[in-house]
Amino acid sequence: MADNIIEVKNLSFDYETEEGDKYRAIDGLSLEVKKGEFVVIIGHNGSGKSTLSKNLNAILVPTEGDILVNGMNTKDEDKLWDIRQTAGMVFQNPDNQIVATIVEEDVAFGPENLGIEPAEIRKRVEESLKSVGIYEFKDRQPHLLSGGQKQRVAIAGIIAMKPNCIIFDEATAMLDPSGRKEVMKTIKKLNREDNITTIHITHFMEEAVDADRVIVMEKGKKVLEGTPREVFKEIEMLKNIGLDVPYMTELSYMLNKEGIKIKDDILTVDEMVEELCQLQ
Amino acid sequence: MLKDITVGQFYPANSPVHRLDAGIKLIATFVFMVSIFLVNRFYVYGIVVAVLAAIIAASKIPGKYIIKGIKPLRWIILFTMIINMFFIPGEVLWALGPAKITVEGIRQAFFMSIRLILLIVGTSVLTLTTSPIALTDGIERVLSPLKKVGFPVHELAMMMTIALRFIPTLLDETDKIMKAQMSRGADFESKNIMNRAKNLVPLLVPLFISAFRRADELSMAMDARCYRGGDNRTKMKEAVIGKPEYTAVFITIVYMAAIIALRFVKVGI
Amino acid sequence: MSNLNSKNNNNILVLSSLLAALIFITTGYILHIPMGINGGYVHIGDAFIYLSAVILPTPYAMATAAVGARLADISTGSAIWAIPTIIIKPILVLFFKKGEKIVSKRNIIGSIFAGIIGTVLYMIAEGVIIGNFWSAFILSTIGMIQPIGSSIVFIILGFAFDKSSILHKYIYR
Amino acid sequence: MSITVKNLTYIYDQGMPFESRALDDVSFEIKDGDFVGLIGHTGSGKSTLIQHMNGLLKPSSGQILINGFDITEKNLNLTEIRKRVGVVFQYPEYQLFEETIEKDIAFGPSNLGLDEEEISRRVKESMKSVGLDYETYKDKSPFELSGGQKRRVAIAGVIAMEPEVLILDEPTAGLDPGGREEIFSLIKDLHDRKNITVILSSHSMDDMARLSKTLIVMNRGKVEFMGSPREVFKGNTKRLKEIGLDVPQVLELAIKLREKGFDIREDIITSEEARDEIIRVMRGRK
């Protein structure tokens, strides 16, 4: 299946707790991600999202099952660096993933680790900084940037490694609304224009609206999967597992309950307006 | 504000001394420090001062920054002068009971004070003209021959970089935790020393936990970016050793040769 | 959740760096405890060096001590001490031993020895730099307040560590 | 507890070339028992304002009176302020440090110099307030808990000081939707039950519109709007967007529907209101 960049086959993952017990954080999960796809994963705190993403990047290795990244098995130690280069990761706290004291040097960190020629690194650094829109900050010190800017530095650092796929593990969670918008815009642009496969983990349902596919996790299992419309329709189930739906989906649900017959898979304000206009 | 603490004493300016490769500067400073210990006559200091003054002039650093560098040690300098004056035996100039000031004592007091001041100024020129980041690169390059004997030069440089990167972050964190605990009534300004030491716990335990958590996350981010130590690693910014560096090396060698030669000249005081 | 105990070198390297940053901060800037005598103060940076000694593998702790203290020296206008510092501070690490508890008789005595030996070594360095050993001796005697304060802070923090399960988990063994 | 802020100005690094005026002649009054939402873009001065309210920062000029008691006065005993005003900072779980939950919550009250019995009463009471069973949790390490539970312990640590004003700086940052809802409802419950004056800062317009009785909108160190959420949002959509804020989505919907000729109220701020209005309009038409 050449058009799947990621294949998760029956993955289980156990953490060892301090008492020496095993804690199953992922339980028999299977998943495929196509090249160029934009997948959003939602699930409440502790449902196993981060554990899954660390498995995709070979930071953790499956207890059971297999993961293939571009055909490479994450258990294959020889392929470790290829896998990490193919599937990049951006984490939640922008402060804890920037290594160097100057923006451009941080972006260069990944390519330097790959042993790329200095001239080529320079080229990639400039391209990546431009691509996330922070080229003008290249000589700044990271700690003087805003959260959204720092997070874009982190993204540039990953892009400079030319990955085919990027996993964002709650990369917007610690940002204020404007920072979140900046970062979401960047993520979508990378997906649409540069054709980078995107897996975005988030607690903000609004960020899932534009996804190709939404996956809902609960207790280490995949409990729901489909387009945003298909998934958010399941409002009661989502609420039951401590999740939410976009405001407009909720409103359409409430209206339906009161006997106003409108579509129950509305996601945005504009759709709602259109739907109500038609009904009129 | 804690945030404003700057690491190092870098004075940014565009001067040939600033631009000079940090590794060369580091070695030159070391040579300079050794040279000062070789001086055994007053007039030789004249040469040292002249060289140092020329470098400072070329570096465009305002004089007050140089003087600021001496200030923290002024009491030590003064104290040592007094001890020298009174405790060196020799021809007595002035005596009050057991306390005697001797000619040799005065000579020694001035000689040592000049030496100390020159040492301070010499090292200040390095830290004023070289940013901590450049200094880190310089140290890595100067030490790199030690890699052959298995000394972890790259790891050490990486540690310095990460430490520099996290100093502002941890200061910020300290500030936040301190404020949060003060809101819960903690008193970090207590007059009682024991109390004050105990109050460190509500501040430092969270700070440590935070440092540990950050270390976990950062090292994972580094794993994800394929960091695997110094082997096969390239650098975007390679050191350029050009004409200014060769000139600096030449000057250093000539200077050192002169100082060594003058040590064995038997004229002057 | 630490992956320290699994063979991850990056993690130890990063943790060493962060502890070096903390040594820098506490040596140079924060939490100085003022002491009546001559208006001076005690910094608790050495206590952090001692803690690094019991948290990190010894070679890393030595590097941490050197890096943290050196950065503090070049930032607080004591750059001339940088060379003695990178030699002396790592030696202090060798007086501590990793064990079940941080605050053990062994480490309390270790901290006292570290204080004394550190003072003596700095005294020698000072003697060489300022060119008068008498002066260095007198200055260092007054400076004995410093290691005493560091030992006390080390013991207080060590107790807190010993009681805290989360901190304990990160100690490298 | 009523709060009066008079001409409050605060300048960071005053006199330095890079000084910044974080609060600029801010004046407002908060009535006893109010539930205030504090909103504003990043850097608008929310945190600076909050730190003034419990004496962590001293104003460059101006005054803050809490029930007529001037907390900006010089030489004031800080515990006096801390007894009145409790602050829960962002990510408060990062300030936990004790071995057990009970000890951590007791830290604040014991700094107030209360006796054992009173401390223990307060610990029990505040654990109940945040929905943690005393017997189950008291001897646990706070670090064994989930993110949302840790945050509740941290909040309990402040509540245990029994402040008359409770200030929370973005208390739901980083939590999942369920966790957010839990924290909001416990704050609301506390407010209702004990009639504590609450000031809450948040970036979510929808939550603020739903929860608060009074909104204060900050912009560049000044108060831009103050009033009930309805007053603040109605007709100010454009200005709010200009200063980098959103409006609740349902309000945006109402505005767009009006543009399309719907006769819908334009001061809708909650989903329930939106539902009722839409039903009214749709039924009316039929």
Ligand SMILES: Nc1ncnc2c1ncn2[C@@H]1O[C@H](COP(=O)(O)OP(=O)(O)OP(=O)(O)O)[C@@H](O)[C@H]1O
């Ligand atoms: N290192 C570890 N050791 C033991 N258990 C762990 C470890 N890391 C995570 N867990 C547990 O595994 C489960 C899944 O954790 P994970 O971090 O994957 O969740 P998540 O969905 O990413 O949650 P969040 O939304 O909070 O980020 C949780 O119950 C967590 O407590």
Ligand SMILES: Nc1ncnc2c1ncn2[C@@H]1O[C@H](COP(=O)(O)OP(=O)(O)OP(=O)(O)O)[C@@H](O)[C@H]1O
């Ligand atoms: N310690 C400080 N030193 C100097 N300036 C500061 C400091 N803290 C804040 N400022 C400045 O004061 C202004 C107000 O900051 P404040 O933190 O109060 O904003 P905020 O509204 O809480 O923002 P956020 O939503 O990001 O928390 C900003 O311009 C900020 O840069």
Ligand SMILES: [Mg+2]
């Ligand atoms: Mg997670």
Ligand SMILES: [Mg+2]
């Ligand atoms: Mg704030």
